[in-house]
Amino acid sequence: MSTHTENRLFSRAAPWILPILLLAAWQTASSLGWLSTRILPAPWDVLKAFVTLAESGELWNHMRISTLRALSGFALGGGLGLLLGLLTGSLRSAETLLDSTLQMVRNIPPLALIPLVILWFGIDEAAKLFLVSLGVFFPIYTNTFHGIHSVDKGLIEMGRSYGLSRWQLYREVILPGALPSILVGVRFSLGFMWVILIVAETISAQSGIGYMTMNAREFLQTDVVLVGILLYALLGKLADMLARGLERTSLRWHPRYQPQH
């Protein structure tokens, strides 16, 4: 075996070494009784809790509900953000009419609205939908708006002088030019989406991963709490991978995504 392939193998394995060592240390510390299960259950117990929850179907149910909330909030808030961003980015009149108001609202952290939202909607689905939508709205709105504004004016002028109609100009020049910025907004808001949902679910819900975790806390089931936390990490990672995949496929032209020769 050449040193070259050995190096390759090492660089493949290297990122896993530390987590595995940590996990082993954690398991050992728990088994030897150095770590109280009240504080941190053993990894093995967390795995068992996961299997139990999965077998009873409870886990999938909570996951499904959380995912549904996240995605519907994302669709609503993100869709609205995209639409309004396109509108204010393209039309001067819409910008003067809407943008300063929206910038003002943007300064309110969505989570600061939780007391008000509970008063309005109780702990209804609408409360979670509202919070998540509000949270994802602004990253997408702002990045769409700036994306459209930052499209190279020279390209727009070129498109005009080459006889493109208004619609063609929009489709061939302005939208693709704004896309990298829009996708940055999408990625940002996908991360934010989970943060808001976690908080909303731990405060006011009767289902979902956040509820499962809070409920387990009351019964001191630290293993279930840990399962919940790890699930959030997993779902967040999935959302991020999705966003990256989206960027890779729709920005193939971008030098950043071109294969190195």
Next chain:
Amino acid sequence: MTSQTPTPPTLKAVSHKGGQSVAIRGLEKTYGARKVLQHLDLSIAAGEFVAIVGRSGCGKSTLLRILSGLESPTAGSVSLNDDKANAHGDVRFMFQEPRLLPWKSVIANVALGLDRHARPQAEEALRHVGLGERAGDWPSSLSGGQKQRVALARALVHEPSLLLLDEPLGALDALTRIEMQRLIESLWQRQRFTAVLVTHDVAEAVALADRVILLEDGRVALDERIDLPRPRHRGDPAFAAQEERILERVLGSDSPQQDAASGHADATEPPKRHLSRVA
């Protein structure tokens, strides 16, 4: 040929439709209080190749942008007349930067604004600039000179009757520039469009143009016909002499004291200077 039925007019036949003539009368353009162009009169014959030179900021780009319709004149008139009744008077602008859409392949950039059936024409235009092989590539993978060639193909695929070039070769190295000049000349000879080239390179103007126009104080200060046979060679004494004369005139007009003294550059001896000529 004779045994076949008459072939429908092909691309080649259309591409000889020729250029349009340009008549500029009393053109004026002001930005705020700054008069950029004033009392500008200029006639360009159909199919003629005109080069415009002049010091930076004298309004060359402004003139081209008015010709292309990107800007409107403050006063005066610009009329474009096609020598063929059927042609629709297409004007195309080639910018100093390539301005290719990075999210479209090279061929899709050339075909911009054409309908879907025009793909073969775009491919042919790309072959004419020697980039037929790169049709499927992204613009970001091309060199600067190749990008400008794609931009040239994109302008020419519309078979313009008037092609406006605003220092399109300014950013290229000397060798690529000479190659591009030859390419532009050969395509112009093939398609017979009217060409207006803005350049800061007097040698380039003399190499390509039928007429060299010097723009100064917003009007035409020199209108010199270049009668050298084509293809022109830079080593040729007649070429060098004409280039030298125009360069002297351009530089002579550069001197602000002269303008103040007499308002007429020829009234005094042109100052002796070391001329560093651009390749």
